[in-house]
Amino acid sequence: EPEVTQTPSHQVTQMGQEVILRCVPISNHLYFYWYRQILGQKVEFLVSFYNNEISEKSEIFDDQFSVERPDGSNFTLKIRSTKLEDSAMYFCASSVQLEQYFGPGTRLTVT
Amino acid sequence: AQSVTQLGSHVSVSEGALVLLRCNYSSSVPPYLFWYVQYPNQGLQLLLKYTTGATLVKGINGFEAEFKKSETSFHLTKPSAHMSDAAEYFCAVIPLFSGGYNKLIFGAGTRLAVHP
Numbered sequence: 001e002p003e004v005t006q007t008p009s010h011q012v013t014q015m016g017q018e019v020i021l022r023c024v025p026i027s028n029h030l031y032f033y034w035y036r037q038i039l040g041q042k043v044e045f046l047v048s049f050y051n052n053e054i055s056e057k058s059e060i061f062d063d064q065f066s067v068e069r070p071d072g073s074n075f076t077l078k079i080r081s082t083k084l085e086d087s088a089m090y091f092c093a094s095s096v097q098l099e100q101y102f103g104p105g106t107r108l109t110v111t
Numbered sequence: 112a113q114s115v116t117q118l119g120s121h122v123s124v125s126e127g128a129l130v131l132l133r134c135n136y137s138s139s140v141p142p143y144l145f146w147y148v149q150y151p152n153q154g155l156q157l158l159l160k161y162t163t164g165a166t167l168v169k170g171i172n173g174f175e176a177e178f179k180k181s182e183t184s185f186h187l188t189k190p191s192a193h194m195s196d197a198a199e200y201f202c203a204v205i206p207l208f209s210g211g212y213n214k215l216i217f218g219a220g221t222r223l224a225v226h227p
Binding site: 043099101102 | 143147156157160173201214216
């Protein structure tokens with residue numbers, strides 16, 4: 001069964017450093033998403049991406065964040081200058097229509 | 112703005128007992144409704160969804176949920192709990208007329224514990 005994959009599973013970085021989280025969505029899916037879950041809190045929407053552009057973004061998704069689909073398979077989330085409060089589990093998801101399939105997540109720890 | 116409320120952050124049941132996890136949504140126009148499960152150290156897995164049609168929907172692992180418009184609810188049930196059901200359960204919605212981009216709005220989650 002096709003699945004969404006994410007790398008790395010765990011990323012530790014120092015405050016102020018740039019990180020890139022990588023996702024490989026399911027191959028025939030058209031919509032791509034990033035969500036995050038701070039420990040003990042709700043899963044929160046960050047951004048959706050369709051037709052090679054951002055279709056919607058949340059207030060959290062400020063200028064420090066960017067997304068890219070550099071080729072036909074990868075979907076990346078870049079955080080330009082990480083802050084302590086960026087520490088969270090980041091989930092990638094993809095969909096054809098309504099049903100979103102989630103990857104296993106990348107746990108980002110900012111020290 | 113649309114919100115999702117899950118009553119009870121922790122629910123504990125005995126193995127073999129009924130599981131009932133509650134979810135209410137806030138909008139007057141019913142959204143699309145979903146339940147996801149998250150096992151320890153894993154991602155989110157879709158259990159079931161309601162979009163249109165029959166209001167009782169069946170999902171994986173013996174779970175089902177009933178959409179009740181009059182109560183703005185979408186509670187999740189399973190007749191007989193199994194130890195393997197221990198996980199965190201998230202109710203989520205996609206508002207209608209969301210522009211086609213399908214942002215999921217999640218509830219806070221309910222952690223289900225199953226004891227022997």
